[in-house]
Amino acid sequence: MWPEKVHKELSSAGVRVVGYVPDAGHKRLIELCRADRKMRAVVLTTEEEGIGLAAGAWLGGQKSVLLMQSSGVGNIVNVLGMVQVCRFPLVMIITMRGEQGEFNPWQVPMGLATPQVLEAMSVSVRRASDASEVAPLVAEAFKGGTAAAVLISQSVIGIKSFQEQRAQ
Amino acid sequence: MKATLHRREVVKSLLKDRKDLLVLAGLGSTSWDITAAGDSPLSFPTWGAMGQAAMMGLGLALAQPRRRVLVVTGDGEMLMGLGALATIGVQRPANLSIVVIDNERYGETGMQTTHTAHGIDLAAMARACGFKHSTLVRTKAGVAKLRSAIHGKSGPLFAQVKVKAEKLPLVLPPHDGVLLKERFCAALLNQGQTTFCSD
Numbered sequence: 001m002w003p004e005k006v007h008k009e010l011s012s013a014g015v016r017v018v019g020y021v022p023d024a025g026h027k028r029l030i031e032l033c034r035a036d037r038k039m040r041a042v043v044l045t046t047e048e049e050g051i052g053l054a055a056g057a058w059l060g061g062q063k064s065v066l067l068m069q070s071s072g073v074g075n076i077v078n079v080l081g082m083v084q085v086c087r088f089p090l091v092m093i094i095t096m097r098g099e100q101g102e103f104n105p106w107q108v109p110m111g112l113a114t115p116q117v118l119e120a121m122s123v124s125v126r127r128a129s130d131a132s133e134v135a136p137l138v139a140e141a142f143k144g145g146t147a148a149a150v151l152i153s154q155s156v157i158g159i160k161s162f163q164e165q166r167a168q
Numbered sequence: 169m170k171a172t173l174h175r176r177e178v179v180k181s182l183l184k185d186r187k188d189l190l191v192l193a194g195l196g197s198t199s200w201d202i203t204a205a206g207d208s209p210l211s212f213p214t215w216g217a218m219g220q221a222a223m224m225g226l227g228l229a230l231a232q233p234r235r236r237v238l239v240v241t242g243d244g245e246m247l248m249g250l251g252a253l254a255t256i257g258v259q260r261p262a263n264l265s266i267v268v269i270d271n272e273r274y275g276e277t278g279m280q281t282t283h284t285a286h287g288i289d290l291a292a293m294a295r296a297c298g299f300k301h302s303t304l305v306r307t308k309a310g311v312a313k314l315r316s317a318i319h320g321k322s323g324p325l326f327a328q329v330k331v332k333a334e335k336l337p338l339v340l341p342p343h344d345g346v347l348l349k350e351r352f353c354a355a356l357l358n359q360g361q362t363t364f365c366s367d
Contacts, residue, residue, distance in 0.1 A: 040259075042226070042230075042255065042259060045251030045252075045255055049220070049249070049252055052222070052252070054227060055220070056224035056225060056230075057228065058227070078216075078218070079217045079220055081217065082214070082216055086346060087346050088349065
């Protein structure tokens with residue numbers, strides 16, 4: 001499973017602080033990070049807080065990762081300016097919404113704009129379309145020492161089913 | 169009640185004999201305040217990322233649990249990131265203090281009033297978010313007490329210090345973000361050697 005492999009990569013990269021906004025696609029990875037005694041999982045009210053958290057942790061000598069959904073990319077745009085101007089290393093793992101098959105049209109605009117918005121703020125963007133691609137891309141993202149995002153396509157995490165949720 | 173404290177004097181008192189305190193400042197006036205009190209490599213003044221000063225403080229406090237971390241920021245900057253109070257309230261780092269220098273104005277944009285001028289109570293918000301100590305400071309004696317709390321008390325600690333709305337001469341820190349980051353990391357982590365940050 002990709003979450004286990006990604007968690008292993010986070011461990012070997014030396015990640016100590018994990019900022020996250022709860023997300024269905026990241027559910028398992030968040031659980032793994034929360035259960036890891038070497039990691040401090042920090043639940044955020046908005047993704048923007050994760051950028052400040054990561055910058056502060058870096059100043060204190062610790063590596064971090066930010067887990068979020070593509071809608072959250074819209075919440076971090078201005079503060080990515082700090083990442084760029086201070087050259088803070090930053091790794092974001094982003095689960096996609098609004099791709100083909102999305103049931104909720106309100107998720108589509110930000111989903112479509114996600115890669116361009118990140119690139120406009122000088123974040124390097126890689127996309128995993130298959131589960132086997134996620135962990136290697138995450139490992140690669142930590143090597144550059146710059147701002148990097150790994151997008152996890154809905155083909156990996158599945159399409160949110162409102163029918164299923166209603167039946168629960 | 170009219171504020172009588174002067175912001176530069178407040179910040180100078182808080183940073184007096186700062187020992188190994190790590191200091192972050194929100195953009196604008198509080199960055200000028202900490203610089204006027206005496207620039208240091210262990211100060212990280214910001215020139216942007218409005219709303220993130222408290223969260224940067226949390227990240228630093230978690231990464232450096234043995235050091236005291238002080239965030240000095242303005243009321244406008246804090247208002248832009250109020251969710252951070254809730255996030256910090258969940259983590260409750262004992263070594264983090266957040267001091268809001270509250271002039272009830274947006275000082276960099278023409279001194280327009282902020283929400284605190286209309287009675288919005290930041291100290292009460294911090295208390296409601298689980299900060300162990302949260303106070304409203306209006307007097308010099310209160311500032312002196314706050315200084316020792318920052319160095320001694322187990323936090324997280326929050327203080328809202330009411331100050332006069334003054335337009336003061338700018339005292340600018342370096343504005344190169346890489347320089348600010350590298351000098352901070354070098355002084356904190358590598359005894360003056362710049363290695364970790366360019367890792």
